[in-house]
Every structure is written in structure tokens, then in C-alpha cells.
Amino acid sequence: MGIEWYDRIARKNGGYRSNAVFTIEGVSAEQLFEERLVEMLPAFDTVLDAGCGHGDFTLKMSRHAKSIVGFDNSMEMIKIANSMKDESQAVFYFPDTNEFAKFLTGIPGNPDYTDPSLSKDFDAKVEENQINGKLGVKEYKYIWKANKP
Numbered sequence: 794m795g796i797e798w799y800d801r802i803a804r805k806n807g808g809y810r811s812n813a814v815f816t817i818e819g820v821s822a823e824q825l826f827e828e829r830l831v832e833m834l835p836a837f838d839t840v841l842d843a844g845c846g847h848g849d850f851t852l853k854m855s856r857h858a859k860s861i862v863g864f865d866n867s868m869e870m871i872k873i874a875n876s877m878k879d880e881s882q883a884v885f886y887f888p889d890t891n892e893f894a895k896f897l898t899g900i901p902g903n904p905d906y907t908d909p910s911l912s913k914d915f916d917a918k919v920e921e922n923q924i925n926g927k928l929g930v931k932e933y934k935y936i937w938k939a940n941k942p
């Protein structure tokens with residue numbers, strides 16, 4: 794699936810979620826995967842959840858990891874992940890400065906940070922938002938309300 798598809802799913806469903814109703818007989822493969830992961834996570838200093846989507850699973854696993862980083866190509870998924878409040882230590886990073894500029898611009902009241910004439914202001918924002926040497930957001934510094942269906 795293309796990233797546009799995941800962006801659309803994020804806008805429509807408020808993340809990588811579904812209303813499908815299904816029954817599982819016995820232990821599901823997902824449950825086994827999760828149990829195995831929970832056993833393994835404490836042995837690592839940092840864990841990467843590549844393709845973290847809207848971040849539910851990243852946050853769940855962050856309770857078992859020393860440090861966990863979620864990464865996703867879909868900016869719409871990352872916006873939802875950023876909006877979720879949680880006491881865990883999960884941090885969400887931006888894939889590049891262009892995506893961060895789009896994120897900032899999408900916040901009501903902000904100027905268009907993709908406009909090159911604002912590059913000085915934007916550079917200051919980039920500097921302000923370094924977490925462990927990477928561009929990221931934590932502690933809900935920016936208020937973002939995802940459009941839930």
C-alpha cells in the first residue's frame with residue numbers, strides 16, 4: 794500500500810484501526826508475537842518500531858522497553874501518535890525537516906513554515922525540537938487534535 798493510502802486511513806479511521814468484528818479460536822499469532830516480544834524487549838537499550846502507524850502498539854510496548862522509537866512514513870499516522878497522551882517514555886520522531894514543517898504548518902494559528910521566507914523561524918523551531926540529536930516531539934508541546942470519524 795502507498796503512503797497516501799495510509800494517510801487516508803489515518804484521516805478516515807483516526808489511525809490504523811478497524812471496526813471489523815472477528816472471533817479467534819485458541820491463541821492468535823498476534824498474541825504469541827506480543828508475548829515473545831515482551832520477553833525480549835528488556836534486553837535492549839533502544840528499540841525501533843518501524844512503521845509504527847498511529848502508535849498504539851509502540852506505546853503498549855514502551856512499558857516493557859528501556860527506550861522505544863516509533864517511525865512511520867505516513868505523517869497523518871504520526872500526527873495521531875503525537876496527540877495521544879501517555880505516561881510512557883515513547884518519543885515520536887519526524888522522518889525529515891519537510892515533514893516537520895508540514896506538521897507545524899497544520900497547527901491552527903501557525904504560519905506556513907514551508908514558505909522559504911520563514912526559514913529563519915523554522916530553523917529555530919528545528920533547533921528547539923531536538924530530542925537525543927533527532928527531530929522529534931514529546932510531552933505534547935504542540936496541541937494536535939486528530940479528526941476522529
Ligand SMILES: C[S@@+](CC[C@H](N)C(=O)[O-])C[C@H]1O[C@@H](n2cnc3c(N)ncnc32)[C@H](O)[C@@H]1O
Binds near residue numbers: 844845864865867
Ligand atoms: C499495517 S500498518 C501497521 C501499523 C502499526 N505497526 C500497527 O501495528 O498498528 C503499516 C504501517 O507502516 C507504514 N509504512 C509503510 N511503508 C513504510 C516505510 N517504507 N517506512 C516507514 N513506514 C512505512 C505505514 O504508513 C503504516 O502506518
